[in-house]
Amino acid sequence: MADEVNRAAFVELQARMIETKGKIKQLQAQTRSKESEKKRAYLTLEELRQLPDDTNTYKTIGKVFILEPRSVLMNEQEQKLNDSETAIASMQTSEEYLEKQLAEVENNIRELLQQDPGLMRQILSMTVQ
Template identity: 40%
Template structure:
């Protein structure tokens, strides 16, 4: 009976790890999607700014306010934000790959544990059947 409790506890721990990892993967997906939208928004803003004349006043959002900013500075800021966003996306994708690998490993461990439990139950049935014949 002691072995069954150990298996049950290990099964529960693996299940918790599986749920935790799945949640982390979903969170990483959401963050990546948000960052991609931000990047796309910045690229569209940059494209629109390129179509207007250079002498037009440009404003940049600062919280709830807008500040008069030279056009070149707006481009620099958009490029900087896009570079930072790209780095964050790469970091999140690497993290997601690690979590995916961890999730698959946990699933495999869970399958192996269930398989061992089934094999152990079959052996117990065979040994009890053999003892009842004797």
């Protein structure tokens, strides 16, 4: 009976570990996306700063280009830059939390396997077959 309880606990911990690793990978992909968005906004902003104030600037909306004042475009790019930085910081905090959760689950699995050496043999025999 204890073997079944330990086996069920192991399966549950393993599922949590796989789920947490998936969330971490997803968060890392979102972070990379936000970092590239931030870089694009920064580079666009730097180019806009070099232009004289009276330069005609255009904003793209789909396939359409709309004449916009330089200051409006600069404000939009600054807002994108700030939003990206905020999102990246939030994602990094979430990733750190998930990493701690993953470490906790791994420790729980390790403790479970140390408490029940028979469970480890069962698991190893299942993976070898």
